[in-house]
Amino acid sequence: MINHKIKVLDVIKIALEAGKHILDVYHSNNVTVEYKNDASPVTIADKKSHNYICQQLSKHYPNIPLISEEGDLPNYEQRQQWHTAWFIDPLDGTKEFIKRNGEFTVNIALVEKGIPILGVIYSPAQDLMYFASSWHGSYKLSNCHAILPTIHHEFELIKTAQQLPINYSNEAFSIVVSRSHFSSETQAYVDQIQQQVGDVHIIEAGSSIKMCLIAEGVAQIYPRLSYSMEWDTAAGEAIVMYSGGKVEEYGTQSPLQYNKEHLKNPFHIVTAKPNDNLVIARFIYK
Structure with a gap:
């Protein structure tokens, strides 16, 4: 170290x-x-x-x-x-x-x-x-x-x-999505969550601000189901991870790896530290 x-x-x-x-x-x-x-x-x-x-x-x-x-x-x-x-x-x-x-x-x-x-x-x-x-x-x-x-x-x-996270008192479950890289896969994922748990608040944002919103507690989940590279996510993953959240490969729940032979990231899901005040959190994180 x-x-x-x-x-x-x-x-x-x-x-x-x-x-x-x-x-x-x-x-x-x-x-x-x-x-x-x-x-x-x-x-x-x-x-x-x-x-x-x-x-x-x-x-x-x-x-x-x-x-x-x-x-x-x-x-x-x-x-x-x-x-x-x-x-x-x-x-x-x-x-x-x-x-x-x-x-x-x-x-x-x-x-x-x-x-x-x-x-x-x-x-x-x-x-x-x-x-x-x-x-x-x-x-x-x-x-x-x-x-x-x-x-x-x-x-x-x-x-x-x-x-981080900062304890917000809002009771709405929020999903943050990419403003410029919103894919059909992301839409399908959001639709699935809405069908399973009801209405959610959608936040559009650009750049790594999305991962910061997860770490901060403003939003609970960020699906990145579109193109990204390791330099896009490394800093944000540290901020999420050491706030109690997770960044996991979509479908496998494996952690992302850095300095791979090819630096393109797999699709992944970013989740905030669980919040006991949100009933929905127990569904998402179990």
């Missing part, structure tokens, strides 16, 4: 600064959109965030390799020798960024032996930071631009942030 060498506060401040680079582009009048080989969009904001994050992580932790959506992927023969690696999505929710709806994030995760042990997700437009580690638990921090410059030690960070 290398967690004693990793400072979550370092990673949080890197994500915060990357968010500033993204917002500089977001608030400009000219956002040029290019398209990669898989037809997914990419902007200069993705690239600026990628360059900054990789530079800073390499400076702080030169012995830990990196995998970023916008970087070159080392071959599997090399990667399978790695004990630990950073997984980075420098701008998750590029489609939401282009739509200018604010639902985009910076995702940074540390994966050890195929399991996320640290995750940081920053929403620049909302100035919200979600973070988690196997040694601290899972937390949410608001008003980051004002608060984080005043925090210099990990114990201050933990004392200032809200531990």
Whole structure:
């Protein structure tokens, strides 16, 4: 284990600064959109965030390799020798960024032996930071631009942030779904839940914010029955997992694995920590 060498506060401040680079582009009048080989969009904001994050992580932790959506992927023969690696999505929710709806994030995760042990997700437009580690638990921090410059030690960070899940008193059962990747399989899954348990509240959201809503307790379940990659989910899985929730492969209930030969995720279901106040929770989690 290398967690004693990793400072979550370092990673949080890197994500915060990357968010500033993204917002500089977001608030400009000219956002040029290019398209990669898989037809997914990419902007200069993705690239600026990628360059900054990789530079800073390499400076702080030169012995830990990196995998970023916008970087070159080392071959599997090399990667399978790695004990630990950073997984980075420098701008998750590029489609939401282009739509200018604010639902985009910076995702940074540390994966050890195929399991996320640290995750940081920053929403620049909302100035919200979600973070988690196997040694601290899972937390949410608001008003980051004002608060984080005043925090210099990990114990201050933990004392200032809200531990997840936050206990909401609402009695409605909520499902969060992807705003830009809503598939026919997702619709069928939602229909099945509604048939079995009655009306549910549907929340649409973009990027890894969906996983943060699960960890926070705003929603109880998030079916991801569409395309995603390991860098899309690693940070969010850490935040969900260390809040008491689960991320499991759809149909098998197996945990997701990271740094596979092929980095595409299987379809999966994200569930929040069970809430005894919701009768429906006992059905979903049994």
